Amino acid sequence: MVFKGTVVHSQNGENVLEYHLWTEDWEAMVEGSKFKGWENFIDAGGDNQEGYIGLQDHGDDVWFRNIKVKVLD
Structure with missing residues (x-):
């Protein structure tokens, strides 16, 4: 889950x-990481930091x- 730039990985409710x-x-x-050379990876989304799942x-x-996808405000 990502909300306002914070990423939380959960498994089995934890x-x-x-x-x-x-x-x-x-x-x-x-x-x-192995993603060091991947273009635009650090900025992951640039100015528009929302989009695909x-x-x-x-x-x-x-x-x-x-x-299920829930929009968090």
């Missing part, structure tokens, strides 16, 4: 990871169901 986009810490994490897998068969 928050397992939290970080903040577009901060100095964010830039340092990207600089030390991405679902990720790592090459295995995967199914998604009962996905």
Whole structure:
């Protein structure tokens, strides 16, 4: 989940990871990652930091169901 630049990953109802986009810490994490050379990754969205929802897998068969999106103000 992302809300106002804060990303929270939860699994089985428990928050397992939290970080903040577009901060100095964010830039340092990207600089030390495999995404370092990816154009526009640090700015991830530029001026318009909203848009598509991405679902990720790592090459295995995967199914998604009962996905709900709620706008947070």
